[in-house]
Amino acid sequence: MRLCVNASVVRLCLLAGAMVPLAAAACPDAPPRGTGDLGLIVERAVGRLEVIETTGRTMLGRIEGLGDLSHASIVYSRDGRYGFVFGRDGGLTKVDLLCPRIERRVMQAGDSIGGAISQDGRLIAVENYTPGGVKVFSAETLELLADIPTEYADGKRAKVVGLADAPGNRFVFSLFEAGEIWVADLSDPQRPALEKFRSIGKEPYDALITPDGRYYLAGLFGEDGLALLDLWHPERGVRRVLDGYGRGEEKLPVYKMPHLRGWALAGRYAYLPAVGRHEVLVVDTTTWTEAGRIRVAGQPVFVMARPDGRQVWVNFALPDNDTVQVIDTESRAVMTTLKPGKAVLHLEFTPRGEAVWISARDDDRVIVYDTASFVPLAEIQADKPSGIFLTARAFRIGL
Amino acid sequence: MAISASRGLAPALLAAAMTLYWSVYTAEGGELRAGVPAPARQAELVHMVRHDCGSCHGLTLAGGLGPALLPAALAIRPAEYVEQVILDGRPGTAMPPWRGLISEDDARWIARQLRDGFPNEALRER
Numbered sequence: 001m002r003l004c005v006n007a008s009v010v011r012l013c014l015l016a017g018a019m020v021p022l023a024a025a026a027c028p029d030a031p032p033r034g035t036g037d038l039g040l041i042v043e044r045a046v047g048r049l050e051v052i053e054t055t056g057r058t059m060l061g062r063i064e065g066l067g068d069l070s071h072a073s074i075v076y077s078r079d080g081r082y083g084f085v086f087g088r089d090g091g092l093t094k095v096d097l098l099c100p101r102i103e104r105r106v107m108q109a110g111d112s113i114g115g116a117i118s119q120d121g122r123l124i125a126v127e128n129y130t131p132g133g134v135k136v137f138s139a140e141t142l143e144l145l146a147d148i149p150t151e152y153a154d155g156k157r158a159k160v161v162g163l164a165d166a167p168g169n170r171f172v173f174s175l176f177e178a179g180e181i182w183v184a185d186l187s188d189p190q191r192p193a194l195e196k197f198r199s200i201g202k203e204p205y206d207a208l209i210t211p212d213g214r215y216y217l218a219g220l221f222g223e224d225g226l227a228l229l230d231l232w233h234p235e236r237g238v239r240r241v242l243d244g245y246g247r248g249e250e251k252l253p254v255y256k257m258p259h260l261r262g263w264a265l266a267g268r269y270a271y272l273p274a275v276g277r278h279e280v281l282v283v284d285t286t287t288w289t290e291a292g293r294i295r296v297a298g299q300p301v302f303v304m305a306r307p308d309g310r311q312v313w314v315n316f317a318l319p320d321n322d323t324v325q326v327i328d329t330e331s332r333a334v335m336t337t338l339k340p341g342k343a344v345l346h347l348e349f350t351p352r353g354e355a356v357w358i359s360a361r362d363d364d365r366v367i368v369y370d371t372a373s374f375v376p377l378a379e380i381q382a383d384k385p386s387g388i389f390l391t392a393r394a395f396r397i398g399l
Numbered sequence: 400m401a402i403s404a405s406r407g408l409a410p411a412l413l414a415a416a417m418t419l420y421w422s423v424y425t426a427e428g429g430e431l432r433a434g435v436p437a438p439a440r441q442a443e444l445v446h447m448v449r450h451d452c453g454s455c456h457g458l459t460l461a462g463g464l465g466p467a468l469l470p471a472a473l474a475i476r477p478a479e480y481v482e483q484v485i486l487d488g489r490p491g492t493a494m495p496p497w498r499g500l501i502s503e504d505d506a507r508w509i510a511r512q513l514r515d516g517f518p519n520e521a522l523r524e525r
Contacts, residue, residue: 045449045458045520070450070458088457111463129463159464176464203493205464221493253488253495256454257464318451319500343450361450384450 027099035080038097039348039390041359041366042085043383044069049085050382051100054350054357054390057368057378061100067091073114073261073387076394077139078121083389084139086115092126094142097391104142108135114261116165119397123186125163125171132157134173136186145189152178162207162218162260164398166231174204174218174227181207181218181229181238200227200238205275208260209398210285217241219260221275224251228288241288242272242281251276252299256317259302261398266309266329273300273314280314282332294332297323302346305329306371307353315344315358324358326374336374340367345385351392359385434504444505445520448513455493460517464493470516481510 038060041050049063066072068089075084082103085093090109095102111130117123117139124137136146150158158175166172171184181200185193202222209216209231216229224246229238258273265271269291270283280303282292298320305312312327321343328335341360348357355377359366361384368378393399436444449458455465466472473481485506488496497506512518 068458070453071463088463089459089461111457111461113463205493253497253499254493255451255495255497255500257493362446 027101030098033098035097035391036351037391038080039357039388040074040083040085040095040097041357041380041382041385042069042072042074042387042389044072044361044386045384047087048383049083049095050380050385051097052357052380054355054368057355057380059380063095063100063102065102066093066095066105070386071113074389074393075115075117075124075399076389076391077117078394080391080394082139083391084115084117084124086112086126088112090128090130092124092137092142094139106137106142106144108137108144109133113159113161114163116163116171117394118165118169118171118186119167120169123169123189125165125184125186127160127163127173129159132159132175134160134163134171134184136171136184136189136192146186146192148182148184148192148194150175150178150182152180161205164207164209164216164261165213166209166216167213167397170231172207172209172216172229172231174200174207176203176205179204179222181216181227183229183231183234195234197229197234197238200229201225201240205257206260208263211265211397213397215285217260217270219258219272219275221254221257224275226272239288242283242290245274245281245290245293246277252278254299254317255319256299256301256321258300258317264303264305264312266305266312269329271303271305271312271327271329273303275299280312280327292332294327294334296325296327296334297337304347304349306356307349307351311335311371313347313356315347321345322360338369338374340369341365346387348388348390351390357388357390359388361385436502436505436508440505441508442520444501444509445512445518447501448509448517449520460513468513468517470514473514478507478510478514481513482506485509 037053037055039052047066047069051060067087070088073086083095090112092108093105109128112128115126124139126135133149152158158178161174161176163173169186174181181197183195201220204218205221207218218227225243226241227238228241254276270285272281274281280294284291298316300314303314314325324338325334326336340358342362345361346359356369366380366385456468457463460468486498488494
C-alpha cells in the first residue's frame with residue numbers, strides 16, 4: 001500500500017485536475033480487498049473513469065485526466081489491479097483500480113481505436129488510425145517495444161481495426177482500407193514476425209476472436225459477409241463466411257458501426273450484428289454457415305451473450321438507441337424489450353451473468369438489470385457514460 | 400474548480416448567445432431561405448454532431464474512421480457541399496445520408512458551424 005503514496009503521481013493528478021484527496025488520502029487507509037468484482041465505467045466527454053464494484057453495485061472512486069475518451073476501451077492486467085485505457089486521442093493510460101489513480105500515461109499516436117493485452121500479460125498492443133499501425137508496449141512500464149506500420153499499396157498506411165490477442169503471444173488485426181488481416185507473433189517483442197493475408201474482403205470494420213483463441217472473424221463493411229481465419233491452420237488462408245447475407249437488397253443507412261468484440265457465442269451458435277439491417281445473424285460455428293436470422297428493433301451495435309449462453313442482449317444504432325432487446329437462444333425469439341434510457345452505448349454482464357450493466361449516455365447514468373426478472377437493481381450516476389469494463393475480462397482470450 | 404464554476408455559467412451564457420445569434424441571423428433575411436433551427440434544436444444538433452457524428456469523426460471532430468471536420472480541413476469545401484453530404488451521404492463510403500433524421504435547415508446550420516469552428520456542448524446543470 002506504500003506504493004500508493006507517490007509524490008510524482010500526486011503532482012500528475014494535480015496537473016490533470018484530478019480528485020487529489022481521494023487519490024492521496026483515501027488509499028493508504030483502505031483495507032485490503034480483491035479485484036474480482038471491480039470494473040471501470042468510461043465517462044467519455046470529460047476524460048474520466050468511475051471505479052465501480054458489482055457486489056454492492058456502488059462507485060468507489062474516480063480517476064481524472066485521461067483526455068478524449070470517446071470510443072475508449074480497456075483491458076486488464078492479469079492480477080485485475082490495473083486497467084489499460086485506450087483513448088481516442090492516442091493516449092495509453094495505465095490506471096490503478098485499488099488506489100484510484102493514474103499509474104502511467106503516454107501519448108502514442110494521433111488517433112487510436114483500441115487495444116489488447118498479450119497472453120502472458122506482459123505486452124499491450126494498441127491499434128491506431130493515425131498514423132495507421134500497431135504499437136506494442138511493456139505492460140509494466142508502457143515503454144515502446146515494437147512499432148508495426150500498416151503500409152499497403154503505394155506506401156499508404158491503413159487504419160487498423162479489430163485487434164485481438166491470440167495464444168502464443170500473437171496479435172491479430174485488420175486493415176480497413178487495404179482489406180487485409182495481419183498476424184503478428186511477438187514471442188520476441190523486439191522482432192515481431194508478421195504474416196499477412198491479402199484480399200480478405202472490402203473494408204473490414206471490426207473483428208473478434210473465439211473464446212478458445214482459434215478463429216478470427218472480421219466483419220466487412222464494404223460487402224455483405226465476414227472473413228474467417230483459422231489460427232490453427234493459417235496455411236488454409238482466409239475464407240468468406242455468410243457471403244452475400246444481404247441477398248442483394250439495399251442496406252439501410254448505417255449511423256453507427258456495429259461492434260464485434262465481446263460477441264455472442266451461445267453453445268455452438270454465434271450471434272452477429274447484420275450491417276445495415278434490422279437483423280441478428282445466427283451462425284453455426286461447426287460449419288460457419290448461416291443457421292438463421294432474428295428480426296430485431298433496429299440495427300444492432302452490440303450483440304452480447306449472457307455468460308451462460310441462454311440469452312443474447314442487443315443494443316441498437318440511431319434512431320433506436322434507447323432500446324435493448326433480449327433474445328432467448330433456445331427459441332431464438334425476442335423475449336423482452338427494454339428502454340433503459342437515451343443513447344444506450346454499451347452493456348457488460350457480471351462474470352456469471354446474474355446482472356448486466358447498461359450505459360445510457362444522454363441520461364448520464366448506468367442502470368443495472370437483473371437478467372432473470374429484467375428488474376432494475378441499481379442506478380449509478382455518470383457523465384456521458386460509454387464503455388463498461390469489468391476485471392473478469394482479464395481472464396478471457398479476446399477481451 | 401474550473402469545471403464546477405463553469406457549470407453554472409455556461410448554459411446561461413450559451414443560451415443567451417444562441418438567442419442573440421438567432422435573432423441577428425433571422426433579421427438578416429437574405430441568408431434565410433427556409434429558416435434557422437431554433438436555439439433548443441441547435442443545442443440538440445450540437446450534441447448530435449459531437450456524440451453521434453463523433454463516433455466516426457471523433458468527439459473533437461479531428462477525424463477517425465471518417466475524415467476531420469475541423470475548419471482547416473473543410474476550408475476547400477463550399478458549405479453547400481458539406482450540407483449536401485450531410486443530407487445525402489457519400490455513396491460507396493461509410494458516410495450515411497442523414498436526411499430523415501435532420502432537416503435541410505439543420506444540415507445547413509451544421510455545415511456553417513463546421514466551417515466556422517463547431518461549438519462545444521454546454522455543460523449540463525447536475
